[in-house]
Amino acid sequence: MGLENAYFGMQCFWGESVFAKLKGVHNTRVGYAGGKTKNPTYKGIADHTEVTEVKFDPSVLSYRELVDFFWSHHDPVGPRKKQYQSAILYANDEQKxxxxxxxxxKQREEKKHEDIETYIEPIDVFYQAEDYHQKYWLRCKRDIFESLHLTDEQVADSLLATKLNAYAAGYTDFSELEQLKKEHNLSDELVKKIHDFALAGGDPRNCH
Ligand code: MHO
Incomplete structure (x- = not known):
């Protein structure tokens, strides 16, 4: 299966959770890209933008669909500082x-709104962000998160963490939760907690 990566800046990268709603998305990770400074960090982001990496199966979900989803799921009107600037960073010739x-x-949007700030460039290096930023909303649900016993690598790089992060942010299509439950032997109690929490609308602004 040939998976591809796509990169989008949509303000704060905790919003990576939104992509998990799309069928064909296998993983999301957050990081810094779009600048020239080497090894940026959250505190030393320099000329980079907060970016979500979306790993997707192009036979299920096209890049065009992802780009449309990008436009309809954030506010591209600026100007903002580079950290939060709207951005499309394309990764290969197909995406080019x-x-x-x-x-x-973008031109269409510009007819509707002034000051569309979105920049469109090839991606150079994607610097993965600190562990505490990966799947932020899932980490926030400490009891659920801790009972999963995931390594930091699994948090950054698994379908399970990607989907559960969306539920933690209030996603309520549970059709994939049963499948995840089976594959990962999640307990009834844990699944119920995830379910109830998502139905309550998530709790994204009330972390820790
Ligand atoms: N401090 C802001 C943005 C965080 S994001 C990782 C907030 O609490 O929403 O830049």
């Missing part, structure tokens, strides 16, 4: 072709 889609849709 799709760059035209990004630019055309």
């Amino acid at each position: 072709k799709a760059r035209r889609i990004a630019e055309e849709t």
Whole structure:
């Protein structure tokens, strides 16, 4: 299965959770990209933007669909500082072709709103952000998170963490939760907690 990565800046990268709603998304990770400074950190982000890396299966979900989803799930009107600037960072030739889609849709948006700040560039290096930023909303649900016993690597890089992070942010399509339960032997109690929490609307601004 040939998976691809796509990179988007949509303000605070804790919003990575939104991509897990899409079928065909296998993982999300957050990091810094779009600048020239080497080894940025959250406190020393320099000229980089907070970016979500979306790992997806192009036979299920097209890059064009992802770009449309990007436009409809954040506010591209700026100006903001570079850290939170809206951005499309394309990763390969196919996506470069799709760059035209990004630019055309940007022109369309510009007819509707002034000051669209979105920048469109090839990705150079994606610097993975600190562990505490990965799947932020899932980490916030300490009791659920701790009972999963995931390593930091599994948090940054697994379908389980990607989907559960969306439920922690209030996603309520539970059709995939049963499957995850089976695959990962999640207890009834844990699944009920995830379910109830998502139905309550998530708790994203009330962390720790
Ligand atoms: N401090 C802001 C943004 C965090 S994001 C990782 C907030 O609490 O929403 O830049």
